[in-house]
Amino acid sequence: MTKPTVLFVCVHNAGRSQMAAGYLQALAGDRVEVLSAGSQPADQINPVAVEAMREEGIDIAGEQPKVLTTESVQASDVVITMGCGDECPYFPGKRYEDWKLDDPAGQGIEAVRPIRDDIRARVEALIASLGA
Template structure:
């Protein structure tokens, strides 16, 4: 972590929808003050194409992202760990800030149902980034 920067880790089960959208918003909104990681407890083979399309609608490209498995080092390196439905799969280290965001899983949903999830994620990430600002 660079001086003055916070590292945020977004974790969901498949690392294909919610955590990828959150990471996309955090990268776009966090600027130079936030390093962003995302991972999944049971990663999918690819990022949800409907999540990719929903983010493209708001000008954020997550098409090149690839789901990856959560590593203990990801948690260790993070200042803030945001979980989204992955239960107890995330290791806990003292001194970290943990939040669990209850959000619907966009897997298998049409874009009309993913848009409200995207907007809920955007609102939470905006609040998080504002809270992390020095």
């Protein structure tokens, strides 16, 4: 079986999708191809998201928000959206999930930790469902 490609999408690609991508990369390693993007990418990753992930031993500080492209959706087997709604292009045959998560933008570390922990649990379930 070829390794599955998972695309995480949120509006700014600065918090939730970056944390999810960081977890999937760390927990699944090279068994899964990991992509992330935003419908309206921010200039930089949310520093509180970086701090929250650093507490878990995962460094996402070197990542950059990327713009969502039709090509990235087409290249993915699983597309996970996080609050970007209808801005994500739809292609038949892909697995889509919408994760309802609070936006960490503008929040302090105490508010971001539970979001991070929710993302980790969802990523662990995703890995199990992919057989990765």
